[in-house]
Amino acid sequence: MNIPTLLLAATLALVGNDVSEIASSSQPGAQVQKDTVPIKVIATVPTYARLAEVIGGDQVDVVLLTRPTQDVHSVRATPSLMARVRNSNLCLHTGLDAELWLDGLLRGSANLDLLPGNPNSIAMSDGIALKEVPGIVDRSQGDLHAFGNIHIWADPYNVRIMAGHVRDALIRQRPSEAEAITERHAAFHKQLTQALIKWLTEYQSLKSQPVVVYHRSWIYFLDRFGLIQDGTLEPKPRVAPTASHLAKLEKKMNEQGVHVILREPFQHPEAADHVADATGASVLLLSTHPGYPEGVNGIIEHFDYNLRKIANTLTADDG
Ligand SMILES: [Zn+2]
Secondary structure, three states: OOHHHHHHHHHHHHHHHHHHHHHHHOOOOOOOOOOOOOEEEEEOOHHHHHHHHHHHHHHEEEEEOOOOOOOOOOOOOOHHHHHHHOOOOEEEEOOOOOOOOHHHHHHHOOOHHHOOOOOOEEEOOOOOOOOOOOOOOOHHHOOOOEOEOOOHHHOHHHHHHHHHHHHHHHHHHOHHHHHHHHHHHHHHHHHHHHHHHHHHHHOHHHOOOEEEEOOOOOHHHHHHHOOEEEEEOOOOOOOOOOHHHHHHHHHHHHHHOOOEEEEOOOOOHHHHHHHHHHHOOEEEEOOOOOOOOOOOOOHHHHHHHHHHHHHHHHHHHHO
């Protein structure tokens, strides 16, 4: 076993202990009758919604606030969205400056006890080592990512940490279902860990391969699998590509032989296609979250899809 595999195995053992502690801290018999009303869970992005569904089972009713093809940075807190989230019990969000629209949405829907800082407001970034943390919080460096990169869901290892947050929050909501929630979490955690070990072994050829990204959405994914982020189409997070920035990027890509540009469904194709034409690189439209493309609905399937797509392109280039 290599070092990442050993680390994962050790972490799996530790998390196993956490599970048994939480399960035994609930009070058996305190709630004899099974709760029948589902826990209403708000999830800001599809990955959090899938976690709630997989771990909560029939105990949850999940309201997803963004589509898999939508940018989490640009959501409007409309009256219809406010109506959908009214009377919710739990909010799964990233935290930091990922969902600047969430505060207005919760206030507008009178869900004040789900505002960040409350026990039922779960910041999924808790416990995750943030990347690209600026030395100084300064919005002139770009209009977002002021506290670090918020695209934490891109790394399956981070998703394992988030799954623990979801398990704990659901058990607090419904202690009578602690055993079933713990079991579903453990099953998912095991599946994801096995998949991660498989990916780390199977996709070693991706190591040290340079890629260019549109927005800085992929750093957690790239670092996990050893790929190198060699440039961004946006000069700063959420600042549209400019001709002079793209010209410099194209020159660098040609010099360094970068063959892949990663784009997400909500990003304009023109700039990526322009750079592809100038460099001969391939634009890969990736899955930001489960649910895109159609049929790729599970968390593991979504990671599988992206890894396979990148590996196939890079292998074809080698040939
Ligand atoms: Zn971002």
